[in-house]
Amino acid sequence: MKDRYDVLVIGAGPAGSIAAKTAADKGLTVLLIEKRQEIGDPVRCAEGVSKEHLKKHVEIDKKWICADLKGARIYAPDGTKIEMAEEIAGGEVGYVLERKIFDRALAEKASKAGAEVRVKTRAIGLIIEEDFVKGARLMQLGKEYDVHARIVIGADGIESKVGRWAGIDTSLNPIDIETCVQYLVAGVDINQEYCEFYIGNDLAPGGYIWIFPKGEGKANIGIGILGSKMGKFKPRPVDYLNSFLEKKFPHAKVVEMVFGGVPVSGSIEKTSTNGLILVGDAARQSDPITGGGILNAMDVGKIAGEAAFAAISAGDASNEKLEEVYEKRWRSTIGHAIDLSLIVKNCFINLNDADLNALAFSLKDVQFERMSLLDLLHALFKANKKLLWDLRVLFKDAAKEVVKSKM
Amino acid sequence: MLVSININRYKCGYCGACVGVCPKGSLELVETWVEVDENTCMTCGICDRICPVGAIEVTK
Numbered sequence: 001m002k003d004r005y006d007v008l009v010i011g012a013g014p015a016g017s018i019a020a021k022t023a024a025d026k027g028l029t030v031l032l033i034e035k036r037q038e039i040g041d042p043v044r045c046a047e048g049v050s051k052e053h054l055k056k057h058v059e060i061d062k063k064w065i066c067a068d069l070k071g072a073r074i075y076a077p078d079g080t081k082i083e084m085a086e087e088i089a090g091g092e093v094g095y096v097l098e099r100k101i102f103d104r105a106l107a108e109k110a111s112k113a114g115a116e117v118r119v120k121t122r123a124i125g126l127i128i129e130e131d132f133v134k135g136a137r138l139m140q141l142g143k144e145y146d147v148h149a150r151i152v153i154g155a156d157g158i159e160s161k162v163g164r165w166a167g168i169d170t171s172l173n174p175i176d177i178e179t180c181v182q183y184l185v186a187g188v189d190i191n192q193e194y195c196e197f198y199i200g201n202d203l204a205p206g207g208y209i210w211i212f213p214k215g216e217g218k219a220n221i222g223i224g225i226l227g228s229k230m231g232k233f234k235p236r237p238v239d240y241l242n243s244f245l246e247k248k249f250p251h252a253k254v255v256e257m258v259f260g261g262v263p264v265s266g267s268i269e270k271t272s273t274n275g276l277i278l279v280g281d282a283a284r285q286s287d288p289i290t291g292g293g294i295l296n297a298m299d300v301g302k303i304a305g306e307a308a309f310a311a312i313s314a315g316d317a318s319n320e321k322l323e324e325v326y327e328k329r330w331r332s333t334i335g336h337a338i339d340l341s342l343i344v345k346n347c348f349i350n351l352n353d354a355d356l357n358a359l360a361f362s363l364k365d366v367q368f369e370r371m372s373l374l375d376l377l378h379a380l381f382k383a384n385k386k387l388l389w390d391l392r393v394l395f396k397d398a399a400k401e402v403v404k405s406k407m
Numbered sequence: 408m409l410v411s412i413n414i415n416r417y418k419c420g421y422c423g424a425c426v427g428v429c430p431k432g433s434l435e436l437v438e439t440w441v442e443v444d445e446n447t448c449m450t451c452g453i454c455d456r457i458c459p460v461g462a463i464e465v466t467k
């Protein structure tokens with residue numbers, strides 16, 4: 001078996017597969033490993049993505065689309081509804097994916113581009129020589145061996161160890177993680193064109209409940225709770241979700257269970273070092289307010305693949321080179337959106353239900369043209385001069401960001 | 408020393424959230440179960456606190 005590659009990618013989620021594909025497209029030799037025996041399974045995701053954004057990466061294939069979304073509805077604790085729908089041709093703004101199929105399709109694209117894929121192959125440590133990451137020790141079907149690479153890309157998700165092995169502390173504090181449970185339910189009468197969000201401190205402390213349609217009377221109904229609002233003797237996400245379902249969908253049949261954690265820490269200080277790049281959830285690049293991470297993982301996966309090529313072409317995989325070709329590029333693009341979201345998250349987790357109700361009430365009749373956080377914030381500021389004055393300490397930084405990006 | 412972290416693998420959904428919060432990197436998600444390195448685990452209990460289903464019990 002070959003044991004030397006230009007690039008070794010650890011983890012075949014969206015981040016790893018896109019990084020591997022990008023690097024292979026550039027002509028590099030690439031090994032993509034995945035510890036699970038089946039890529040994409042079990043799922044740890046609600047599977048919602050923006051349509052336009054996804055199209056930047058792949059051609060849409062009906063095989064992995066479960067539902068087309070027209071818009072979103074957000075419900076405040078008192079039931080006040082905010083509706084965000086885009087009136088554009090065709091009317092669809094988002095998709096609910098079938099990630100089991102989607103993730104595998106992405107890995108296949110990497111393979112078609114020339115990358116070698118090995119499943120049931122787990123990285124168990126890094127090869128580090130003279131302070132440079134030079135490869136990793138792998139275990140496949142119980143057998144251990146080394147693979148050397150000029151650059152290692154750690155795309156190993158929420159449970160990432162790759163960064164830590166190289167001295168980058170990626171451990172999350174409780175306030176940096178949403179912990180989630182989701183059921184795929186069948187036999188429910190759910191509008192298949194809208195995703196829904198329920199917020200409130202009794203419903204989902206520091207997080208929200210979501211309903212994402214999955215076609216034919218099915219939906220992903222899940223909850224995320226902020227780790228810092230949890231405790232050994234408090235109800236768990238699974239308890240909150242069960243009571244929500246009992247109340248709203250007593251007849252729903254649970255046909256699949258999903259568990260998971262999403263990083264909501266915002267950008268971490270370092271995502272690369274000599275010979276190593278971290279990407280996707282492993283680099284904590286998911287959105288701190290929505291918890292969305294698929295498209296971020298793909299965006300940065302692409303940057304990581306290009307960065308690996310740039311560094312290898314220059315014969316320089318040092319920390320300094322990777323700062324220039326990787327860190328700078330992702331921080332100046334997607335990094336900004338993540339920073340704004342972190343500010344907003346830090347505001348919202350401190351609001352009580354009365355505040356949330358008041359904010360929602362102020363937006364109740366607003367017609368949104370785009371389904372974006374920025375537009376939502378802009379509308380909030382316009383409608384709530386007085387309220388926001390009271391909350392100015394919380395919202396000061398967010399306001400600055402909105403003003404900046406609207407100019 | 409008494410074993411003071413106990414992971415109920417019949418309850419665990421092997422999602423890896425606990426691995427992400429472990430300050431010591433003492434947990435490892437191996438496909439369908441979580442392994443604990445008892446030499447480095449300091450039984451801080453963060454994993455117990457954030458587990459979405461309550462599959463981890465840390466007693467001090």
Ligand SMILES: Cc1cc2nc3c(=O)[nH]c(=O)nc-3n(C[C@H](O)[C@H](O)[C@H](O)COP(=O)(O)OP(=O)(O)OC[C@H]3O[C@@H](n4cnc5c(N)ncnc54)[C@H](O)[C@@H]3O)c2cc1C
Binds near residue numbers: 013
């Ligand atoms: C309940 C829930 C709902 C979510 N809903 C949404 C949503 O609606 N929309 C959205 O955009 N995002 C959502 N997210 C976030 C999204 O799932 C992640 O951000 C996304 O999967 C990140 O992609 P990734 O490639 O970085 O990591 P992952 O998809 O987690 O892939 C990492 C891969 O690395 C593998 N791996 C780990 N360690 C090793 C190792 N040592 N050796 C080999 N392989 C290894 C893992 O098995 C895994 O396959 C949700 C997350 C959760 C938990």
